[in-house]
Amino acid sequence: MFLNSSRFAPISTTAQLPAPRLVVTTHTADGTSVIASDSQITPFQPLGPKGSAFVRFNSRLSVPVSNTSYPPDLSATLPRCPPQGVIFCTTDFPPGAQAPMHRTQTLDYCAVISGEIVLALDGGQETVIRAGEFIVQRGTNHSWINRSNSVCRCVVVMVAAEKVVTLSAKVLEETVFQAKK
Secondary structure: OOOOOOOOOOOOOOOOOOOOOEEEEEEEEOOEEEEEEEOOOOOOOOOOOOOOOEEEEEEEEEEOOOHHHHHOOOOOOOOOOOOEEEEEEEEEEEOOOOOOOOOOOEEEEEEEEEOOEEEOOOOOOOOEEEEOOOEEEEOOOEEOOOOOOOOOOOOOEEEOOEEEOOOOEEEOOOEEOOOOO
């Protein structure tokens, strides 16, 4: 079991990672910068206690965003980027987890901050991404596979993107998956 300070609690007995802490800033009426909130975020586990866990920190419907309004509470939903927007989230992949092959209409900036994950592409290529390494994913059809014995946590910023059109004029559509009911 991961040793936690009293400030952080594990997300489940199988996850071995602390629940993420989110600090949000804002302004007072006179424009002074202040902390608006400082809290632990409970991960959303739509695939059950042994499946992947998601934390959606912030999502906006369009870019540029307003820094004076608050986003809707979408904490109990899969992290999907709005068609003209942006999302900031984490995904925890427990050992043995595998996401189905899928494509999103986004440009994804991903940082592995704990563990390691295999990025598999529909063309058959695979590569291991380890803690401290990064991915820029440009609308590719992909799967995530955790073949290690520890949880992998990825931080992701997804930005809405145009559909990919190949040199042969083929339009690559989104192929997302749904949570199990």
